[in-house]
Amino acid sequence: MTIQLRNKTAIVGVGESDIGKVPHMTGLGLNAQAARRALDDAGLQVSDIDGLLTAYSFTEPYFMLGTVLCEYLGLKPGFCSAMIAGGATPAVMLGHAAAAIATGMATTVLVCTGENRATGLSRDDAVSALAAAVGHPYFELPYGPSIPGCYAMIARRYMHEYGISREQLAQVAVTTRRHASLHPNSHMKKPITIADVIDSKPIAAPLNILDCCLISDAAGAFIVTSAERARDCRRKPAYVLGVGERHTHEHILCAESLVHFGAEDSGKAAYAMAGLGPQDIDVAQLYDCFSIVPVIELEELGFCQPGEGGAFYAQGHADVGGKLPINTHGGMLSHAHAGATGGLLGIVEAVQQLRGGLGERQVEGAEVALVHNEGGVLSSHCTVIIANSPR
Amino acid sequence: MANESGYPAPVPNADSKPYWEAATREELVLKRCSSCGKHHFPPRHLCPACWSDKLEWTKSAGTGVVYTFTIMQRAPMPVFAQRVPYVVALVDLEEGPRMMANIVGDDALQTTVGERVHVCFEERAGGAKLPQFRRGTR
Numbered sequence: 001m002t003i004q005l006r007n008k009t010a011i012v013g014v015g016e017s018d019i020g021k022v023p024h025m026t027g028l029g030l031n032a033q034a035a036r037r038a039l040d041d042a043g044l045q046v047s048d049i050d051g052l053l054t055a056y057s058f059t060e061p062y063f064m065l066g067t068v069l070c071e072y073l074g075l076k077p078g079f080c081s082a083m084i085a086g087g088a089t090p091a092v093m094l095g096h097a098a099a100a101i102a103t104g105m106a107t108t109v110l111v112c113t114g115e116n117r118a119t120g121l122s123r124d125d126a127v128s129a130l131a132a133a134v135g136h137p138y139f140e141l142p143y144g145p146s147i148p149g150c151y152a153m154i155a156r157r158y159m160h161e162y163g164i165s166r167e168q169l170a171q172v173a174v175t176t177r178r179h180a181s182l183h184p185n186s187h188m189k190k191p192i193t194i195a196d197v198i199d200s201k202p203i204a205a206p207l208n209i210l211d212c213c214l215i216s217d218a219a220g221a222f223i224v225t226s227a228e229r230a231r232d233c234r235r236k237p238a239y240v241l242g243v244g245e246r247h248t249h250e251h252i253l254c255a256e257s258l259v260h261f262g263a264e265d266s267g268k269a270a271y272a273m274a275g276l277g278p279q280d281i282d283v284a285q286l287y288d289c290f291s292i293v294p295v296i297e298l299e300e301l302g303f304c305q306p307g308e309g310g311a312f313y314a315q316g317h318a319d320v321g322g323k324l325p326i327n328t329h330g331g332m333l334s335h336a337h338a339g340a341t342g343g344l345l346g347i348v349e350a351v352q353q354l355r356g357g358l359g360e361r362q363v364e365g366a367e368v369a370l371v372h373n374e375g376g377v378l379s380s381h382c383t384v385i386i387a388n389s390p391r
Numbered sequence: 392m393a394n395e396s397g398y399p400a401p402v403p404n405a406d407s408k409p410y411w412e413a414a415t416r417e418e419l420v421l422k423r424c425s426s427c428g429k430h431h432f433p434p435r436h437l438c439p440a441c442w443s444d445k446l447e448w449t450k451s452a453g454t455g456v457v458y459t460f461t462i463m464q465r466a467p468m469p470v471f472a473q474r475v476p477y478v479v480a481l482v483d484l485e486e487g488p489r490m491m492a493n494i495v496g497d498d499a500l501q502t503t504v505g506e507r508v509h510v511c512f513e514e515r516a517g518g519a520k521l522p523q524f525r526r527g528t529r
């Protein structure tokens with residue numbers, strides 16, 4: 001990114017919809033609920049919003065989702081788009097919102113996304129739709145892969161190169177579930193053990209069902225405005241310090257490596273813009289669509305050496321109270337996942353950690369947070385760094 | 392392998408028609424760049440390494456190494472349920488490109504990372520054939 005965004009903008013409001021199985025609401029309705037909660041959180045008026053960014057939906061039959069959402073919400077903004085970078089979209093949208101505000105294209109941007117994926121699609125339909133959306137239509141789908149299957153191939157290669165144990169991989173799901181149990185809005189709160197994960201239903205070896213993210217009804221929203229305006233908002237602003245992206249491939253067959261991905265470069269770009277490094281991060285919300293993914297991201301983002309991500313979790317460093325608490329809301333493995341919503345809820349949680357007062361799941365003294373979103377099969381990466389004061 | 396209709400059949404387009412035609416003759420072909428010499432896959436209008444559009448179709452040796460694989464225990468589409476458990480692999484061809492395929496054969500579930508495999512062909516609907524791989528060398 002050529003435009004320097006550090007300290008120019010801040011997230012001033014965040015909201016989550018009702019989460020889990022919410023059959024009485026549409027996907028657009030969930031978006032609206034999250035947006036309303038974010039607006040109230042910020043203490044802003046609807047008339048303050050002059051930009052909207054959203055992602056995509058598998059459950060709603062609309063084409064121009066950005067303008068559809070504006071129509072649904074009664075907005076007529078001068079800046080609007082629906083973006084698709086898979087799971088990376090929320091962090092990408094934060095970068096685009098910050099850039100639009102920094103360049104004067106908008107003053108206050110609502111970013112929201114959500115789907116009723118649990119009740120708006122059958123589980124079979126959800127699995128097929130995802131395979132069709134992410135698998136190469138001509139050169140992968142005839143072979144019957146699935147999204148878990150693709151991530152299982154990544155896990156298998158990682159095991160081959162670094163020898164992570166099945167128990168270490170399972171620990172990611174166990175730690176994340178424990179965090180989810182500390183959040184009032186999580187989809188899955190029942191504690192699990194390493195044995196539960198290893199004995200859970202096989203999906204695509206070496207991954208079992210408890211290594212896989214949830215399928216939820218969920219939406220999330222946040223509001224970005226200039227650092228100047230942010231000072232007048234109701235809540236303590238979360239300043240955007242750095243954003244970095246890297247897009248290396250779309251389909252797994254075109255990934256140059258399945259142990260090294262674009263997260264390293266997106267992280268380096270975000271650190272450079274923020275003027276910070278991994279040692280400055282107090283809490284991280286990493287993309288965790290499957291248990292192997294945060295292990296890889298920890299390494300790519302410089303929090304540990306290649307091959308040490310599994311031990312990082314096993315030694316408790318990722319716990320609240322550990323040296324770098326990860327996915328303190330329960331991530332996509334246990335808090336919620338619905339399309340692009342999973343990554344967005346990581347941003348919501350990062351903002352809430354910086355504000356403080358989260359009780360048992362609060363990371364003491366959290367001043368700087370990192371969020372990493374990825375889309376496809378570790379194809380599109382975006383890293384953002386936010387803090388509770390300008391730096 | 393017998394024609395197991397119902398499985399997704401190849402869909403040729405302007406980029407891939409010669410690939411699928413060759414597969415029908417039980418040949419694996421790849422696009423090779425006449426400017427930089429690199430093979431690429433899937434086939435494109437230009438070379439993704441140097442953007443030259445001087446490309447030629449070349450016959451692959453049909454041998455490679457398993458980069459990684461999974462054993463699918465839950466099918467992504469109902470038609471694949473009858474195949475479970477089956478192996479989905481990424482195979483690094485001798486010429487360089489990587490492709491996805493099933494490892495087929497009675498010993499497919501014994502697949503390991505790094506082992507050698509060779510191409511074979513599976514009939515799909517309409518007489519189309521899909522490149523697949525078997526363990527070992529021919």
Ligand SMILES: [Zn+2]
Pocket residue numbers: 424425426427428429438439440441442443
């Ligand atoms: Zn070339």
